[in-house]
Amino acid sequence: MKTRNRIAETFKPPELTYRVWKVWRRNFDVFMKTWKVNFFPPLLEPIFYLVAMGFGVGQFVKSIEGLSYLQFIAPALVAITTMNSSFFECTYGSFVRMYYQKTFDGIIATPISLEEVIAGELLWGATRSLISSSIVIAVIAAFGLISTPLALLILPIAFFAGLMFSAIAMCFTSLAPNIDFFNYPAFLFITPMFLLSGTFFSLSQYPAVLQTFANIALPLTHSVNLARGLMLGKPETSLLISIAWIAIVTPIFFIICINAMKRKLVK
């Protein structure tokens, strides 16, 4: 009975109102206060990668799936940015607000509920993904690597994939006893995904088992797949699978992480 209650509690859909946006707005206002600093990393990082990997490593790569190496990695850079901005926002960022600044305590003393605070954090994480991904796409366009308007569809995808990474990140935050804990997901989850999700080389070079694993278990695989398909203007059925994957996984983690944070904070 106890386990059943626990499961019911874990998957209970949260009651959310428009107040979620007030939490989002607080984070947005803070972000805009230091927007210059915040815009730098997504602007410079892709340039470094394109130069180092594209012009450097790329010299040794003839072509990959019929593309130049630059064309191949450019969409992956967008997907990686999507992942990093929301994941780090909802791990380190949320933890600082929750634990060090006691921002959540302040907000839940008002008519806003804890569920709404967490949902606001997740939407903000997704927004950070959208902002950073837009900048990266602009840089890539400046390098002349975008030739189809379909690439603009990457932006809504970045928001929803960002929401997924935020929710996964928030699950780790609900487990974190201290801020150093985030080294584990950063090195055991983010770094392997960064390298192994069809980012810098094609998944087809993997043995079949690893390919299946990357498709089933690594969310970034689907982000990369979508970004690549849209940027190159090749809408294939595999894109629908990736959309479905994100559409199924996101709400599950969204609900789980809110309930997990509630369990952590309301004692």
Add this chain to the structure above:
Amino acid sequence: MASDTLIEAQNLTKKYDDFVAVDNIDFQVYKGECVGFLGPNGAGKTTTIKMIHCVLPPFSGSLTIAGMSVSSKPREIKKMIGVAPQEDNLDPDFTVLQNLLVYARYFDIPKPVALKRSEELLKFIQLEEKRGVIIGQLSTGMKRRLILARALINEPQILLLDEPTTGLDPQARHLIWDKIRTLKKQGVTIILTTHYMDEAAALCDRTLIMDKGKIIETGKPAELVKKHIGEDVLEIEYDEKTMKTLQTMFPGARLEVVSERIRVFTSQPHGLFETFLQKHPTKGATIRNANLEDVFLKLTGRQLRE
């Protein structure tokens, strides 16, 4: 009287796996009152406060605010309450004024109203000149004042102050006391917790003394002093001879030896100690008024709690 009851707790309990933070307490708070929750660390004061403003759910029992249960109407209740927590949870990314404005937004207060109220509140707590300053540059006293102002942004009927003056210098403390008195005059119902007995005596109409999750005594500060201690306390340097004399002179009195001093508590009227000292002039003897701290220590003991 019942219609004036604003907060009512019945058999209120907060229990964790291995300990009981609040143990089956009953209390009422009436409209316009200032009630002090006193108690050693870990007595359950903050837990009770957090249950009142709906961030901790009670384990059992009932708790109603203006007739609304904390478990069914948290938003409505939180709208009418202002909270100044023990810990500084001001938003360090914002300035003084922005802290108030962002907080007002959480209450759905329209921007022009929020601006007007914020300016008034900054004046009230004398921080107008700091309006554009980032929180990190404020002193502890200024932060406490701003936390008080922030708790007032929704014009609350009930104000919860969790240790409002802990760690402040006397000037800042008296300023806060002043503000609390002003708010009381305006009809705000105030609940405060404090470790300073002089603070409770100065501000509270009524005090509830908590220990180990229970309310062990309640009453007006002056009445509690009279009931438990009497009017005066005699303090004399300890030696065995004096002790014996005192025991024979005041047979009904409670004698307490703390840090090489004897304290004599008796319910007998004024003047008795003076007569004693005239007969037995003793070096370093003082007669002072009994106070709430004497009551507190008598009821909760002298052991350290943590």
